[in-house]
Amino acid sequence: MIHIKSKEEIEIQRKSALMVSATLTQVATFLKPGITTLSIDQMAEAFIRDNGGVPSFKGYGSKNNTFPFSLCISVNEAVVHGFPNAYELKDGDIISVDCGVYMNGFHGDSAYTFAIGNVEPETLQLLRVTKESVYRGVAQAAEGNRVGDISYAIEQYTHGQHGYGIVRELVGHGVGKHLHEDPQVPNYGRRGDGKRLKANMVLAIEPMINLGTHNINQADDGWTITTADKKPSAHFEHTTWVRKGKGETLSSFEGIEAAERNNKELNSEHYQQ
Ligand code: MG
Numbered sequence: 001m002i003h004i005k006s007k008e009e010i011e012i013q014r015k016s017a018l019m020v021s022a023t024l025t026q027v028a029t030f031l032k033p034g035i036t037t038l039s040i041d042q043m044a045e046a047f048i049r050d051n052g053g054v055p056s057f058k059g060y061g062s063k064n065n066t067f068p069f070s071l072c073i074s075v076n077e078a079v080v081h082g083f084p085n086a087y088e089l090k091d092g093d094i095i096s097v098d099c100g101v102y103m104n105g106f107h108g109d110s111a112y113t114f115a116i117g118n119v120e121p122e123t124l125q126l127l128r129v130t131k132e133s134v135y136r137g138v139a140q141a142a143e144g145n146r147v148g149d150i151s152y153a154i155e156q157y158t159h160g161q162h163g164y165g166i167v168r169e170l171v172g173h174g175v176g177k178h179l180h181e182d183p184q185v186p187n188y189g190r191r192g193d194g195k196r197l198k199a200n201m202v203l204a205i206e207p208m209i210n211l212g213t214h215n216i217n218q219a220d221d222g223w224t225i226t227t228a229d230k231k232p233s234a235h236f237e238h239t240t241w242v243r244k245g246k247g248e249t250l251s252s253f254e255g256i257e258a259a260e261r262n263n264k265e266l267n268s269e270h271y272q273q
């Protein structure tokens with residue numbers, strides 16, 4: 001069932017989405033070579049709770065298989081759902097950080113992929129294209145369009161124009177009182193296909209884009225997804241309000257991007273391009 005929110009509910013949900021963005025901004029400030037991905041998770045959980053939120057992902061899942069952390073942290077060939085752990089970030093890594101916050105009855109959900117130091121130019125290009133593809137999807141999140149219009153816009157740009165692999169097994173989704181609501185929002189598809197979009201739906205639009213093959217594997221931890229060819233993968237996500245004309249992001253990358261530019265450890269040259 002697809003939930004249509006009231007304007008009041010959307011403003012409440014915007015606060016949850018912006019708390020996710022604030023958390024990812026903290027991450028952008030904190031990142032540097034040598035820190036463990038577990039330390040990023042611990043910092044983020046404290047930040048979320050100090051600000052009156054609850055990490056949406058911690059304890060999420062089915063009875064026998066719940067996600068044990070506040071962030072999904074997926075490094076290099078890890079696509080999504082990575083476990084924070086003792087791995088120490090090193091120069092040349094990319095790190096996808098997915099964050100959800102539950103506050104005042106609504107979830108926000110957003111993800112960002114960061115470059116650590118001197119990352120291969122072809123990987124930086126993957127990051128730029130994947131980020132841009134989110135906005136191409138958001139532009140199609142317009143009242144009267146269909147889900148397939150979002151999917152097509154993302155596919156056409158990432159695969160059609162750039163030849164990247166699009167993860168097919170994992171998709172975007174409605175988001176609101178529940179972290180995952182209908183409809184599913186695939187990152188590939190045809191114009192005019194799928195459910196009709198109505199004003200005041202809220203969708204998590206989240207392309208997961210691989211430098212190489214679209215094929216993926218699941219790790220033995222039951223969660224971490226990696227690319228089958230071990231090439232890098234990028235993930236950007238915005239909680240998005242379906243409106244007349246085009247969608248509006250409830251989450252924001254502005255603070256994250258400013259923190260990224262100011263964090264000397266991340267190699268500011270990346271952000272001049
Ligand atoms: Mg997410």
Ligand code: MG
Nearest residue numbers: 109204206237
């Ligand atoms: Mg999501």
